[in-house]
Amino acid sequence: MAKKEPILILKNVNKVYKGGNTAISNINLTIQKGDFICLIGTSGSGKTTTMRTINRMIEPTNGEIIYKGQNIRKVDPVKLRKKIGYVIQNIGLIPHMNIYENVTIVPKLLKWSEEKKRAKAKELIKLVELPEEFLDRYPSELSGGQQQRIGVIRALAADQDLILMDEPFGALDPITREGLQELVKNLQENLGKTIIFVTHDMDEALKLSTKIVVMDEGKVIQVGSPQELLRNPANDFVKKLIGEERLLQARADVTTADQIITTRLTGGLLQGYKPYV
Ligand code: ADP
Ligand code: MG
Numbered sequence: 001m002a003k004k005e006p007i008l009i010l011k012n013v014n015k016v017y018k019g020g021n022t023a024i025s026n027i028n029l030t031i032q033k034g035d036f037i038c039l040i041g042t043s044g045s046g047k048t049t050t051m052r053t054i055n056r057m058i059e060p061t062n063g064e065i066i067y068k069g070q071n072i073r074k075v076d077p078v079k080l081r082k083k084i085g086y087v088i089q090n091i092g093l094i095p096h097m098n099i100y101e102n103v104t105i106v107p108k109l110l111k112w113s114e115e116k117k118r119a120k121a122k123e124l125i126k127l128v129e130l131p132e133e134f135l136d137r138y139p140s141e142l143s144g145g146q147q148q149r150i151g152v153i154r155a156l157a158a159d160q161d162l163i164l165m166d167e168p169f170g171a172l173d174p175i176t177r178e179g180l181q182e183l184v185k186n187l188q189e190n191l192g193k194t195i196i197f198v199t200h201d202m203d204e205a206l207k208l209s210t211k212i213v214v215m216d217e218g219k220v221i222q223v224g225s226p227q228e229l230l231r232n233p234a235n236d237f238v239k240k241l242i243g244e245e246r247l248l249q250a251r252a253d254v255t256t257a258d259q260i261i262t263t264r265l266t267g268g269l270l271q272g273y274k275p276y277v
Contacts (some may be wrong), residue, residue, distance in 0.1 A: 005069065007033045007162060007194050008054065013063030015049050023049040024218040027063070031211075033161070036188050037196045038205035040241065041215035047198040050215070051164050054196065055084045067162070082106050085155030085163035089170050092151040093139040099125075099150055100135040106158040124153035128183060145176035152184060156193070165197045169204070181208060202242055206230075214238050 008031040015023040024046040031037055039047040052058040053065060056077040065072045072080055093102045101108075103124060104117040112120075121135055128149040139147055148168060155163045165184070169177045185208055188195050199205055205212050206226045214222045214229070214237075222234035230250035233239045239247060 004032055006030045006066075007035075007068060008196075009064075009066040010050075010053075011064040011066070013050070013053055013060045013065060015046075015053065015058060016061045022218055024053075027220055029213065029220070029223070031194060031196070033194050034188070034192055034210075035194050036185070036208055036210045037194075037213060038209040038211075039196065039198045039213045039215060040200060040202065040205045041221075042200065042241075045215040046218040047200075047215055048166055049218075051166055051196060051198055054162075054164060055081050055086060057081075082110060082158060083160055083162070085158075085160040087151050087155045087163065087165040087168045089167045092154070093147055095139055098136055098138050099142070102139065102150060103135070103154050103157050105154065110158055120157055124156060125150075127187070128153055143176075145172055145180065148172060148176075148180060149183065152180070152187070156187065156191070161192075162194045162196070165195060167198050167200070170199075170201075184208070202246070206246075214241060 008029070010027050010029040013027040014025050017023060027046075027050055029037075039050060041047055049058055053060045054067070054072075056072060056075075067075075067080070067084075093099075094105075097105075100118075100121050103121045104112075107117045107120060122132055125132055125135060130146060130149060134142065134146070134150075139150070142150065151168065155165075168184075169180050172180065181204065184195065184197075187193055197208060206229075209226055211223060211225060212229055213220055214234070216237050222229065222238050224232070227250075229238065229242060230246065231254065233242055233247070
């Protein structure tokens with residue numbers, strides 16, 4: 001099988017602020033199309049900085065970022081941002097624009113026809129199960145969860161393949177949050193989007209990710225699937241972030257799976273054999 005071309009590559013990306021404060025150092029990441037990447041770490045670990053270097057809201061001090069085969073330093077930042085969706089917590093919708101205008105900001109900049117914009121807005125609002133009439137409302141006339149749904153579809157409106165999401169659901173109640181997590185996961189799977197999602201919530205990361213990137217003090221500590229992290233946390237920091245309870249549960253699940261396989265293979269001859277005890 002031919003090797004897939006990664007959609008995004010970060011090579012030795014650093015950001016040092018004036019005064020010598022290193023926000024991120026030597027970030028190396030390879031992201032495949034259709035990946036759901038969660039950047040997770042404590043506050044100040046460099047998640048937002050890493051994410052913002054990808055759409056050039058922050059210029060790295062050194063290192064290279066390749067998006068769809070092109071060094072982004074050679075792409076006009078405004079043009080780049082039209083190709084990469086961006087969703088942030090709370091701030092998002094422009095209060096004096098109605099929902100239709102909010103959703104079609106980028107398509108308008110791209111000079112889409114009124115007809116094409118209207119069709120896209122209708123398609124997207126259906127996708128997040130809100131009534132079409134909401135397109136005429138203003139953000140203040142929607143609940144927090146509904147506003148954030150609009151924030152999500154706005155990031156999809158110009159058919160961007162890559163979407164950056166910086167703690168998008170942090171301020172929402174658990175039920176609204178769960179609904180939005182499912183929505184975003186479905187969008188990623190059904191529309192083949194690539195998502196880079198910042199969170200400090202391990203449950204959210206384990207639920208959504210194809211790959212989790214653990215960060216601490218500006219560095220990448222571990223990259224792996226949820227299962228890999230649960231089975232082989234790289235160090236105590238990762239263990240702590242995952243939590244003892246989840247690690248114990250994961251170990252119990254592995255033991256059970258192995259027991260089932262052993263029982264099947266031996267026709268029950270080794271009943272009671274516990275490989276991990
Ligand atoms: P996170 O999103 O993981 O909470 P950030 O990427 O926002 O972390 O910040 C990483 C580090 O960079 C922190 O130590 C923060 O104080 C520092 N930092 C962020 N922005 C600036 C800035 N404009 N000037 C100086 N230091 C900054
Ligand atoms: Mg942040």
